[in-house]
Amino acid sequence: MTNELSRYRRDSGAKIASNDDTRRLLAASQKLVAEIARLTGPEADIADRHDWLETMMNHVPDCIYAKDAEGRFLMANHATVVENGFSSMSEIVGKTDFDLHPREAAQSFFDVERRVMETGEPMFDIEELAVVDRGSERWLATSKVPLRNKAGATIGTVGVSRDITQQKRVERLLVGQARLLEKIAKSVSLQEFFNELLGLIESHLQGVVGSVLMLSEDGRQLLTGAAPGLDPAYSAAIHGIEIGPKVGSCGTAAWRGEPVFVADILSDPLWEDYTELVRPFGYRSCWSMPIRSYNGQVLGTFALYSPAPGVPSEEQRELISMAAHLTGIAIERQKTEERIHFMAHHDALTGLPNRMLFDERVALALENARRANQWVALAFLDLDNFKLINDSLGHKAGDELLRIVARRMLSCVRKSDMIVRVGGDEFIILLTDLPAENGIVVPRLEDIRREIAAPLTIAGRSLQVSCSMGVVAFPEHGTTAEELLANADAAMYRAKELGRNNLQIFNAQMAATAHEKLRRYEELREAVAREEFVLHYQPQMNLRSGKIFAAESLLRWQHPERGIVAPGEFIPLAEETGLIVDIGDWALNAACHQNKAWQDAGLPPIVISVNVSARQFRERDWVSRVATALAESGLEARYLELELTESLIMQDVPQAVATMHALEALGIQLAIDDFGTGYSSLSALKRFPVKRLKIDRSFVMDIPFDEDDKAITSAIISLAQELGMEVIAEGVETEAQLEFLRDNGCNEIQGYFFSRPVPAEGLARLISAD
Ligand SMILES: Nc1nc2c(ncn2[C@@H]2O[C@H](COP(=O)(O)O[C@H]3[C@@H](O)[C@H](n4cnc5c(=O)[nH]c(N)nc54)O[C@@H]3COP(=O)(O)O)[C@@H](O)[C@H]2O)c(=O)[nH]1
Numbered sequence: 001m002t003n004e005l006s007r008y009r010r011d012s013g014a015k016i017a018s019n020d021d022t023r024r025l026l027a028a029s030q031k032l033v034a035e036i037a038r039l040t041g042p043e044a045d046i047a048d049r050h051d052w053l054e055t056m057m058n059h060v061p062d063c064i065y066a067k068d069a070e071g072r073f074l075m076a077n078h079a080t081v082v083e084n085g086f087s088s089m090s091e092i093v094g095k096t097d098f099d100l101h102p103r104e105a106a107q108s109f110f111d112v113e114r115r116v117m118e119t120g121e122p123m124f125d126i127e128e129l130a131v132v133d134r135g136s137e138r139w140l141a142t143s144k145v146p147l148r149n150k151a152g153a154t155i156g157t158v159g160v161s162r163d164i165t166q167q168k169r170v171e172r173l174l175v176g177q178a179r180l181l182e183k184i185a186k187s188v189s190l191q192e193f194f195n196e197l198l199g200l201i202e203s204h205l206q207g208v209v210g211s212v213l214m215l216s217e218d219g220r221q222l223l224t225g226a227a228p229g230l231d232p233a234y235s236a237a238i239h240g241i242e243i244g245p246k247v248g249s250c251g252t253a254a255w256r257g258e259p260v261f262v263a264d265i266l267s268d269p270l271w272e273d274y275t276e277l278v279r280p281f282g283y284r285s286c287w288s289m290p291i292r293s294y295n296g297q298v299l300g301t302f303a304l305y306s307p308a309p310g311v312p313s314e315e316q317r318e319l320i321s322m323a324a325h326l327t328g329i330a331i332e333r334q335k336t337e338e339r340i341h342f343m344a345h346h347d348a349l350t351g352l353p354n355r356m357l358f359d360e361r362v363a364l365a366l367e368n369a370r371r372a373n374q375w376v377a378l379a380f381l382d383l384d385n386f387k388l389i390n391d392s393l394g395h396k397a398g399d400e401l402l403r404i405v406a407r408r409m410l411s412c413v414r415k416s417d418m419i420v421r422v423g424g425d426e427f428i429i430l431l432t433d434l435p436a437e438n439g440i441v442v443p444r445l446e447d448i449r450r451e452i453a454a455p456l457t458i459a460g461r462s463l464q465v466s467c468s469m470g471v472v473a474f475p476e477h478g479t480t481a482e483e484l485l486a487n488a489d490a491a492m493y494r495a496k497e498l499g500r501n502n503l504q505i506f507n508a509q510m511a512a513t514a515h516e517k518l519r520r521y522e523e524l525r526e527a528v529a530r531e532e533f534v535l536h537y538q539p540q541m542n543l544r545s546g547k548i549f550a551a552e553s554l555l556r557w558q559h560p561e562r563g564i565v566a567p568g569e570f571i572p573l574a575e576e577t578g579l580i581v582d583i584g585d586w587a588l589n590a591a592c593h594q595n596k597a598w599q600d601a602g603l604p605p606i607v608i609s610v611n612v613s614a615r616q617f618r619e620r621d622w623v624s625r626v627a628t629a630l631a632e633s634g635l636e637a638r639y640l641e642l643e644l645t646e647s648l649i650m651q652d653v654p655q656a657v658a659t660m661h662a663l664e665a666l667g668i669q670l671a672i673d674d675f676g677t678g679y680s681s682l683s684a685l686k687r688f689p690v691k692r693l694k695i696d697r698s699f700v701m702d703i704p705f706d707e708d709d710k711a712i713t714s715a716i717i718s719l720a721q722e723l724g725m726e727v728i729a730e731g732v733e734t735e736a737q738l739e740f741l742r743d744n745g746c747n748e749i750q751g752y753f754f755s756r757p758v759p760a761e762g763l764a765r766l767i768s769a770d
Pocket residue numbers: 538552553554555566567568571580584587610611612613673674697730731732733750751752753757
């Protein structure tokens with residue numbers, strides 16, 4: 001051991017197994033034992049054997065030594081002599097570790113030797129951490145075996161110590177790397193990761209300090225990520241430095257996108273402009289490596305500073321490279337997580353916060369307002385006629401409109417406020433930090449309405465959109481987010497009822513209306529559960545044959561107290577709440593079963609038509625539900641017709657066409673209901689696999705008096721004929737209407753003129769009488 005050894009620390013106990021090298025050395029030391037016995041015994045004169053043994057021992061780079069029972073050196077090889085600062089063995093013989101080392105270290109060596117002597121058992125590979133002056137460490141693997149005389153009595157120990165510092169450093173580095181990767185996997189903060197990484201590198205390469213600098217969002221500046229070992233004043237001085245072709249090591253490395261290893265800061269031209277800045281801190285060399293993303297984009301720099309001039313060794317280069325690589329992974333990982341978090345909390349189309357983020361923030365906003373005795377305003381906003389724009393100008397235009405509206409709203413609020421897209425064309429506006437007084441909220445929300453209503457151009461068309469708002473204020477209209485949202489919804493409903501394009505502040509009457517709506521919903525939900533429905537049937541007549549060829553099934557609610565309730569009273573609520581899906585399923589199944597029952601009863605077969613709502617049609621398994629209804633009832637598909645409205649189809653034409661083809665493939669007939677009231681494009685119409693157009697009652701109603709209605713009706717009849725479709729007129733109440741329709745080529749009619757909708761038995765009578 002060298003004179004530099006100032007402190008020794010025993011790190012671990014003995015290991016039972018030894019490695020091959022140790023075994024080899026122990027074998028050699030056994031020979032030494034024998035030789036010592038010989039040298040100290042009566043036959044101490046075999047000089048030749050002594051010579052070769054000494055040569056062998058002195059060429060071994062490890063320390064080999066023998067001590068007596070009191071720990072006095074009996075002999076030591078050349079490595080031991082030199083390590084302890086002597087030049088010949090005679091200088092060390094007779095000395096103990098207490099003469100050579102600090103007491104604590106000497107005691108620990110002696111304790112091991114005493115244990116070996118007492119137990120008679122060797123101890124292998126005791127790892128000892130030796131800390132030398134100036135803090136550098138050395139690791140030793142020491143093995144000690146008992147030294148016995150001829151009679152077998154233990155008279156001391158033989159020891160072998162080898163330097164395993166390099167192996168230990170590599171091990172520690174590998175463990176450190178694994179721990180860093182684990183930290184990346186566990187998504188620890190970047191700060192924690194950087195500090196751990198720099199700690200690892202700095203402990204491995206003593207005398208250097210590291211820094212991680214991150215490139216700013218705009219890619220122009222370097223910002224300090226972590227540099228715990230650098231002088232804080234220096235870190236502060238380079239924070240925000242603009243990258244460039246001659247900006248020290250890091251600024252240049254980030255600019256060039258390649259490593260920049262500067263051997264002498266004080267003379268290198270890259271540091272020319274910064275020598276005065278760095279000089280007081282004493283850094284002389286700086287080796288910087290760009291940190292890159294998976295796709296090669298520069299994210300920052302990893303650098304090592306040393307007080308000594310020079311270029312990095314191969315090992316140092318490898319470490320810098322490894323550190324920059326791991327840092328890149330950690331930064332990318334964090335960016336990915338931030339992106340995922342952002343996507344989960346924001347609307348992809350507008351970039352606005354979504355409902356999830358709103359739910360997370362609103363409770364906090366209310367709590368803050370409560371504590372500060374402030375108000376919070378919450379408004380539901382719905383664009384008027386958005387669907388019309390979306391359907392007529394296409395989804396791309398609709399998306400563009402939503403983005404413009406989002407931008408306009410954002411321009412009217414403060415950073416602390418929140419605009420949330422909750423879906424479709426619905427938004428929530430959350431205004432916070434409001435003084436507790438009336439008269440502030442409405443003007444600010446009216447500003448938003450005005451801004452939204454400003455003219456705009458989309459898809460080459462000039463447009464103006466209005467919106468409706470329902471507004472509540474905390475704490476006046478509710479104290480919890482749920483209560484406020486429900487009341488804002490009620491106010492919004494009222495705004496729509498009043499013809500849209502207005503703002504309504506919540507009031508008690510709205511609460512009553514909302515409660516009534518909720519009550520009606522609950523009642524309808526129970527009606528669905530109890531199947532309190534019945535179908536009535538309205539016959540459809542062919543004027544040429546004079547026979548009923550089909551009947552439209554029309555739903556009625558058999559209310560336990562109110563008796564038969566017309567669909568107009570509950571279908572809108574069912575559609576709004578989604579209950580229509582279950583109700584529609586019930587109606588479809590009931591109609592199929594009834595038609596099959598009529599056929600089984602021997603009545604002439606007719607087609608039964610069933611109304612389909614948009615919500616039903618959008619169900620992913622809708623086609624298979626229809627197939628199931630047919631299979632379960634046993635009705636042949638050709639006796640079922642589904643009535644789809646124009647607006648339903650136009651909501652998503654490609655999807656609707658695909659679903660219609662799937663239904664057609666089942667063998668079902670399709671009809672477009674209320675034709676003429678929607679806005680089917682004629683080019684789209686010819687792609688629809690539709691058998692029949694139903695002229696809406698509103699056109700038939702005023703025939704023969706209204707010239708426009710007559711013109712529209714005859715145009716629809718001609719269109720159907722051109723497209724090879726059947727055409728039926730509904731709502732036919734008079735002979736004059738019937739004559740007009742017949743004269744214009746429409747031979748299928750439905751209406752009170754022939755029959756009102758009737759219960760199943762009534763229709764059976766009509767068909768049998770036919
Ligand atoms: N999704 C579902 N919607 C359904 C279902 N059943 C009905 N409905 C929808 O309710 C609307 C109103 O139906 P209803 O009150 O039964 O009115 C129908 C007829 O009674 C009425 N009609 C028929 N002929 C005449 C007439 O000569 N004059 C006149 N004033 N009214 C008449 O028209 C309604 C049928 O219209 P349409 O469906 O457009 O053919 C109804 O419109 C359905 O949308 C259901 O099961 N599911």
